[in-house]
Amino acid sequence: MKNKGILFLTQAAMIAAIYVVLTFIFKPISFGEVQVRIAEALTILPVFTPAAIPGLFVGCLLGNTIGGAALPDIIFGSLATLFGALGTYALRQKLPVIATLPPIISNVIIIPLILRYVYSVPFAIPLLMLFILAGQIVSCTGLGLLLHKAVDKNKHFIFKN
DSSP states (O other): OHHHHHHHHHHHHHHHHHHHHHHHHTHHHHSSSSOOOGGGGGGGGGGTOTTHHHHHHHHHHHHHHHTTOOHHHHHHHHHHHHHHHHHHHHTTTSOHHHHTHHHHHHHHHHHHHHHHHTSOOOSOHHHHHHHHHHHHIIIIIIIHHHHHHHHHHHHHHHOOO
8 A cells, every 4th residue: 555655646746747847848838828838748647547636736836836927827727737637537438539628628718817817918818718729739639649649558667556
């Protein structure tokens, strides 16, 4: 039992660290009204391990903080990723493309409101929703499904649960 807890914490910490590094490396496209946050590809990982849920939340929280986001963005942007990760975990038995929908939906609902009301981005919320939708489809579905395919082939080496 003790080893399972250590494994869970290690997986969560590694996912959080990778999320932060990807957010920082791709900072120019990770923030703003038009964004493709490459780190959001990791939101497919709850399909393989529940440790991805806290890992993604903490990773997003730290990535937003290090990236210089405003406090409401740090809190609510991270919650969007948490809600998405929980949804992906709930849909883990479905087709992988279906499992990519919760982070897309949560971010499309939450992030435009942050952009409009926290950062005073002058675009209408429906337009911001379209911008976020496009970026999330690229990162969560496009890159996420590539990551799913790579991890699925090697899951017995990567996620020993």
